[in-house]
Amino acid sequence: MKPFKPSQSVLFTFFVFLSGLSFSQTIKPSGASVTLFFEKVYLFTDRDHYTPGDDIWYSSFLVNAQTNVLTESSNNLYVELISPASKIIDRKMIRLDKGLGRGDFKLGDSIPSGTYRLRAYTNWMRNFGDKFLFEKNLTVYSPDETVSKAVSSAKSDRINFFPEGGSMVEGVSGIVAFKAESNRGKGLGATGNIQAEDGTVITALNTSFNGMGRFLLQPEPGKKYRAVGTYSNGKSFNIELPSALAAGYGLYVRQGDSIFTVTIKTNEKTYASLAKKEVAVVIKNKGKLVSTLMLPLSAVQSSFQIPKQGLPPGISSITVYDSAGRPNCERLIFIEGTERVILDLTSNKAAYTAKEKAAVRIKALDEKGQPVKARLSLSVVDAGLIPEDTQGNIATYLHLQSELKGDIENAAQYFDPKNESRRSQLDLLLLSSGWRDFLWKQLADENLRIAYNPEKGVSVTGRVETKFSAKPVPNSNITLTASGARGNKLFVTQTDESGKFYVDGINLYGYQPVKITSVNSKAVKQGIVFVDTVSVGLLPSIKPLEIESEALLGSDRVAEIDRRKNLLKRQSLSDTLQLNEVVIKSQKKSLILRDLILTDFGYKEEEFVINSSDHDYTDLRHFLTHRLNYNSAVVSDNIRTNRDSGTTEMKPTYPRLIVNNREMPYTDQDAPELIKDYIDVYFGLRMSDVKYVKVKRMVGMDTYSGGSKEVYVVYINVNMNAIGGSEVGVLTRDVQGYYDARVFYEPNYTTPSTRPDVRSTIHWQPLINTNHLGEATISYFNADPKSKIRVIAEGISDKGVPFSGILNYEVR
Known part of the structure; x- marks a missing residue:
C-alpha cells in the first residue's frame, strides 16, 4: 500500500526514527550481525479433555510470524506438560522438518484432575520473553476425584475501561469500551449507567456479549465519572472511570465495507498550542511499516479515509505521533485476508455400525475453486464423550490469539461466516483486549538482546580432563561419530580453554550411541572424555494460572467415563515384574561431605530399585519428577534466603550427589554452571543405566548464614562406564536425541473381534499432505460405543493461509 501523501523525503526521515521492528532488521548480539526474524508455533491436539x-497426541506447525508461511528457521521444538500448580511434569524435544513435527504425552493412571497446560517454544523464541510461546489449556478429569482448582490470584468481579485511542480528553467526545469480568476471568454481563459526581445520569452502560460493551462520553473539565449498576450474578458495582487528560488527542475509527474512516479530535487548549504543526499517522502490520500520513490539523477535528484494499491481512495498528515524535494514541484494526482456504470434509457414509470402517475425503480449495496444496492434521473423537473445543483453532490463534495475549473466549465466533455480528464483535474485542496488550507494540517498546540462537539439531556438550589430576585439556581435537543419526554422521570441533566442547546439528532420535574421540595435534589420543548435557538450557519462567478450573463434563459423560474405565480394568492383565537384585549398604545417620556435616534428623528417606518397568521414563530427571515426593526440591533449583548484615540475598541450592559411593566434587560455593554440569550428567542418564536411587532429606550448617539448612542427598548406583570413558581419549555413550513420537494404535477389524473397543480418540493422523487436486483420503475403523463422532482437521496452505474444518457423523 502506498503512502497517503507526498513529501517523500519528510516521511522517510520521520520513519528512520519511528520504524521500530521490521522483518529485515539487522542487530548485533555480542559483536555478530544477526537478521531479526520472528517465529510462531501452533499445536493441534487430538482433543482438549x-x-x-x-x-495426548499433538502435531506442531512452525510459521514465520509475519507471513504465517511454514518456516525451517528452527529444527528443535520444546513441548512441555505443565501441572495445575505450574510445575513442568514432562518435557519433550521434537524435531521439526519444514516447520512440521509431532509428539505425544502419556498421562499417568493416578494423575490428579485439573487444568493442565501445553507449552511450546523454540530456542530462538526465548529472545522475546513469553511473547511467542504457545500455550493451550487441557482439562484432565477423573470420575473418582473432584476437579482440582488452579492457583488463583483471588480477584473479584470487576470492570475495566478502555477509551478508544488510549485516553479520554476533556471536552472531546469519544467511545469508551469496557469489559466486565468475573473473579475467574470470564466475561460477565453488566447493566447500569455512567454518572457524574453529583449523581446525574450521563448515559447507559450495557454489555453486548462476552462481558464487553461501549458507550459515548464527553468528559467535562475537572469532573469525575462513575459506573454504577449490577452484574448478571446479582452483585452491584460502583467504579470510578479513568481521569480525562486536560490536553491531548482522541483517535476514532469507524469501519465501512471498503474503507476505514479515521478522525483525530482535540480540544481548544491543545489546538491552540499546535501552531499549525503536523501529526503523523502510522500504520503497521506485525511490526512492519505499511504506510504513513503527515496530517496538518487545521481544526479541532480532522478526518481521512483508509481504503481496505491493499492493507495486509490480520491485525494492524494505527498510531498518532505528535510533531516531537511522541506516540499519543493508538487503535487496532483487523483486515480479513483476500485469500481463503475452504476445507471440505466428507465421509463415505452418514452413519456406521460398531467397528465399521470409515473413509473421510479431504478437499482444500481456494475461493476460486482451485486446488490448494496444504499440510494438515486430523483427529476423530467420540463427540458424545468429548466436549467441543471452544479455545479456537489454528486460524484464530495465528490471526488473533497470538497477537492479543490473555483469554479470548470462544475465539472462533469472530471468524464464523454464520455469525452476522462477527465484524462488530471483533472490533469491540480490539477496543478492549487489544487496547492493553498488543504483541508488536510490546516488542517495539523493548530493548531486544539476542542471547539464544536458532537450533538446527541436537547439541552435545562435554569436557576433556587429564586422567589422574582431573585438569581440563584445552585445544583438543574432538570428533563425534553418530552412526545412528539421519544425514550427517561425523562432526568435528575443539575444546576451549576450560576443556569443554560443543557439537550442534545432529539429527538424532531417541537414545543412540555416539563415539567421541579426543586427540592432540599429532593425532594421539588424550584425556578422559565426559558428556555433560544434551540440548539442555535455562527454561522460560512459568506464569501461574490466573483462573480457576471448572468441571466441564456433565453427569452423563462422567458416568460413561466411569463405565469405560471399569470395562478396561476388567480386560487388563496384571504385569509381574522381576526386580533386579541390588545390594545396598546401610547409611549412617551422620554424613560427612567435603564442606558439610549432615544429620539425618528423622526425615523419611525414599529409595527405588530400578526395574524394567521404569525404563519407559525418558531419563532419571523424568523419573524423579514423577516418582519422588521431594521432586520440586531435588529436580528444580531451590532458592534460599540469606540474611547477612541487614541485607537479603537469594542463593540457589542444589542436591548433593553420591554416585557409586563416590561424592561428586562440588560444593555450594562453586559456580552454578559447574554444579549443574554434574547434576545434568547424572539426571540425564538413561534409566537402563541406573540400578538404584535413594534420596535423603538431611540438615547441616549453612556456611552463608551460620544457621541450619536442609540438604537433599541423592544416592545413585549406575552401570560402570555410564558417564566417563574408561579408555583414554575415547568415549562411547548413549545420548538422548529427539523424542521419537509413538504411532497411534489403529485396530484392524477386517476380521470380526469381540474385544471391547471404547476409545475416546478414534483416529489420529498428525501429518497429511493434499495432492495436486487439493485432496487426501484417510480411513480407519470406528469403536464400539453408539455415539456421535466428530472429525476435526486443521492446517495451513503453502501460501500461509491457516484453515480448519469439522465433520460429524454417527455410529449406531
Whole structure:
C-alpha cells in the first residue's frame, strides 16, 4: 500500500526514527550481525479433555510470524506438560522438518484432575520473553476425584475501561469500551449507567456479549465519572472511570465495507498550542511499516479515509505521533485476508455400525475453486464423550490469539461466516483486549538482546580432563561419530580453554550411541572424555494460572467415563515384574561431605530399585519428577534466603550427589554452571543405566548464614562406564536425541473381534499432505460405543493461509 501523501523525503526521515521492528532488521548480539526474524508455533491436539491414563497426541506447525508461511528457521521444538500448580511434569524435544513435527504425552493412571497446560517454544523464541510461546489449556478429569482448582490470584468481579485511542480528553467526545469480568476471568454481563459526581445520569452502560460493551462520553473539565449498576450474578458495582487528560488527542475509527474512516479530535487548549504543526499517522502490520500520513490539523477535528484494499491481512495498528515524535494514541484494526482456504470434509457414509470402517475425503480449495496444496492434521473423537473445543483453532490463534495475549473466549465466533455480528464483535474485542496488550507494540517498546540462537539439531556438550589430576585439556581435537543419526554422521570441533566442547546439528532420535574421540595435534589420543548435557538450557519462567478450573463434563459423560474405565480394568492383565537384585549398604545417620556435616534428623528417606518397568521414563530427571515426593526440591533449583548484615540475598541450592559411593566434587560455593554440569550428567542418564536411587532429606550448617539448612542427598548406583570413558581419549555413550513420537494404535477389524473397543480418540493422523487436486483420503475403523463422532482437521496452505474444518457423523 502506498503512502497517503507526498513529501517523500519528510516521511522517510520521520520513519528512520519511528520504524521500530521490521522483518529485515539487522542487530548485533555480542559483536555478530544477526537478521531479526520472528517465529510462531501452533499445536493441534487430538482433543482438549482427558482422563488419567489417556494419551495426548499433538502435531506442531512452525510459521514465520509475519507471513504465517511454514518456516525451517528452527529444527528443535520444546513441548512441555505443565501441572495445575505450574510445575513442568514432562518435557519433550521434537524435531521439526519444514516447520512440521509431532509428539505425544502419556498421562499417568493416578494423575490428579485439573487444568493442565501445553507449552511450546523454540530456542530462538526465548529472545522475546513469553511473547511467542504457545500455550493451550487441557482439562484432565477423573470420575473418582473432584476437579482440582488452579492457583488463583483471588480477584473479584470487576470492570475495566478502555477509551478508544488510549485516553479520554476533556471536552472531546469519544467511545469508551469496557469489559466486565468475573473473579475467574470470564466475561460477565453488566447493566447500569455512567454518572457524574453529583449523581446525574450521563448515559447507559450495557454489555453486548462476552462481558464487553461501549458507550459515548464527553468528559467535562475537572469532573469525575462513575459506573454504577449490577452484574448478571446479582452483585452491584460502583467504579470510578479513568481521569480525562486536560490536553491531548482522541483517535476514532469507524469501519465501512471498503474503507476505514479515521478522525483525530482535540480540544481548544491543545489546538491552540499546535501552531499549525503536523501529526503523523502510522500504520503497521506485525511490526512492519505499511504506510504513513503527515496530517496538518487545521481544526479541532480532522478526518481521512483508509481504503481496505491493499492493507495486509490480520491485525494492524494505527498510531498518532505528535510533531516531537511522541506516540499519543493508538487503535487496532483487523483486515480479513483476500485469500481463503475452504476445507471440505466428507465421509463415505452418514452413519456406521460398531467397528465399521470409515473413509473421510479431504478437499482444500481456494475461493476460486482451485486446488490448494496444504499440510494438515486430523483427529476423530467420540463427540458424545468429548466436549467441543471452544479455545479456537489454528486460524484464530495465528490471526488473533497470538497477537492479543490473555483469554479470548470462544475465539472462533469472530471468524464464523454464520455469525452476522462477527465484524462488530471483533472490533469491540480490539477496543478492549487489544487496547492493553498488543504483541508488536510490546516488542517495539523493548530493548531486544539476542542471547539464544536458532537450533538446527541436537547439541552435545562435554569436557576433556587429564586422567589422574582431573585438569581440563584445552585445544583438543574432538570428533563425534553418530552412526545412528539421519544425514550427517561425523562432526568435528575443539575444546576451549576450560576443556569443554560443543557439537550442534545432529539429527538424532531417541537414545543412540555416539563415539567421541579426543586427540592432540599429532593425532594421539588424550584425556578422559565426559558428556555433560544434551540440548539442555535455562527454561522460560512459568506464569501461574490466573483462573480457576471448572468441571466441564456433565453427569452423563462422567458416568460413561466411569463405565469405560471399569470395562478396561476388567480386560487388563496384571504385569509381574522381576526386580533386579541390588545390594545396598546401610547409611549412617551422620554424613560427612567435603564442606558439610549432615544429620539425618528423622526425615523419611525414599529409595527405588530400578526395574524394567521404569525404563519407559525418558531419563532419571523424568523419573524423579514423577516418582519422588521431594521432586520440586531435588529436580528444580531451590532458592534460599540469606540474611547477612541487614541485607537479603537469594542463593540457589542444589542436591548433593553420591554416585557409586563416590561424592561428586562440588560444593555450594562453586559456580552454578559447574554444579549443574554434574547434576545434568547424572539426571540425564538413561534409566537402563541406573540400578538404584535413594534420596535423603538431611540438615547441616549453612556456611552463608551460620544457621541450619536442609540438604537433599541423592544416592545413585549406575552401570560402570555410564558417564566417563574408561579408555583414554575415547568415549562411547548413549545420548538422548529427539523424542521419537509413538504411532497411534489403529485396530484392524477386517476380521470380526469381540474385544471391547471404547476409545475416546478414534483416529489420529498428525501429518497429511493434499495432492495436486487439493485432496487426501484417510480411513480407519470406528469403536464400539453408539455415539456421535466428530472429525476435526486443521492446517495451513503453502501460501500461509491457516484453515480448519469439522465433520460429524454417527455410529449406531
